[in-house]
Amino acid sequence: MSKATYTDPVGVNDATLHYLDVIYRLTQQSDAANTTEIAEKLGVTPSGASVMLRRLAERKLVQLTPYKGATLTPEGRRLALRTIRRHRLLEMFLHQVMGFAWHEVDDHAHALETAITEPIEDRMDEMLGYPTRCPHGHLIPRKDGTLPKVKDVPILSLAPGMRSVIRCVDTDNSDWLKYLGEQGLKPGAKVTLKGVAPYGGPVTIETSDGDVAIGQNLAELIYVEPE
């Protein structure tokens, strides 16, 4: 079992952690997070975000290039990964231990992610058997800030007919998650891509319950591990 313990810089509070969290996620997709995107994700005006970003830069939590965008410093990344770890552990706990549906857990986990103590984080981890993924299949960062290595691939990148196992459904949209879950499309499900209709038409996927057809926008969210 891990004995790692966090040591925090002063003044790390809810707002700070939510900014770091959002910046981390945005910098996964592009190389720098721009102010307007950050503001949108946080439900805040761009000017408000701009001011806050400057303060985070003063605190050495983000690297800021004015008019360009923000990146996390090592310290900022450490805090972001801690929040994400706690969020995903909470999602697993709410789902596995407390019986919440997989499309419900994101909101509740968000409410708790900046409030839980380290012993609670550790105890959840232990009770869950040190999971590597959340209910949607996102990776749970380890306490040392590393991520498990995986070979997830978009299901749409597969040759039709190839068997695979769903590993991740990459959205936090509750309605979509609920729908996909009802279609049997959630992590662990064995599926085969049967075909993609032309002109952005439906994608047909074979599951253990039969074939299902979903829109390409939804299919793009699904990542699998080929067999």
Place this chain on the structure above:
Amino acid sequence: MSKATYTDPVGVNDATLHYLDVIYRLTQQSDAANTTEIAEKLGVTPSGASVMLRRLAERKLVQLTPYKGATLTPEGRRLALRTIRRHRLLEMFLHQVMGFAWHEVDDHAHALETAITEPIEDRMDEMLGYPTRCPHGHLIPRKDGTLPKVKDVPILSLAPGMRSVIRCVDTDNSDWLKYLGEQGLKPGAKVTLKGVAPYGGPVTIETSDGDVAIGQNLAELIYVEPE
């Protein structure tokens, strides 16, 4: 199962809830909570508490008599009882479901009590079988704000030799709780007050593991139900 749901006035946040919580507890012992006591419990200066109390009064959450003290309005009491309910449910959950020791749960519950959502509160309640007391024996307010009726009595008020069951250990001091727990003095234990030494000397209590002697200051924390 209860279908009750809370409706909140605007701007009810962590600080507000902690003030209401402290005021509620202080007004259990005396008729009004005075500024300095509130400030001490919250780790804040009396002047800071004074300003905050005025604001709470403006929001109609407390009834304030300047230079005298504060009382909760019905709305303030409702919010305080909700926080206390959540705190004690969390303590039970941390103890029974997550395996934390009874002297550890107060701090962790405090960190979470203003963060949890109503569905989490309800689910914990359900998982715990709708408990009426926290691990230390304090009553858990119901969602409608009522408290279970009980007949707890200080163990020191009993005639020596009378058999009783511990119902509540009324402190949040972690060290004392740990010590009393190690002596077998926790809710549910069958005990008999054997005697009280004169001049504030030790109190002897018979437990199922034999006799234990504790100081009167600790014995005063113990409430029992006579058999």
Place this chain on the structure above:
DNA sequence: TTGACTTTTTAGGCTCGGCTAAATTACAAT
């Protein structure tokens, strides 16, 4: 290169929950 348009930052202000220092009020004892 020059507009036109978008993005970002700055300027100035607001609320909340704190602080210290200085008044003020309450209270107890003479």
Place this chain on the structure above:
DNA sequence: ATTGTAATTTAGCCGAGCCTAAAAAGTCAA
């Protein structure tokens, strides 16, 4: 009744995190 002390409030300040409105910087097409 008066005075000394303790409790409380007021005055003035600060920082965090947000806002709107206005200025500045970047971008892109003609």
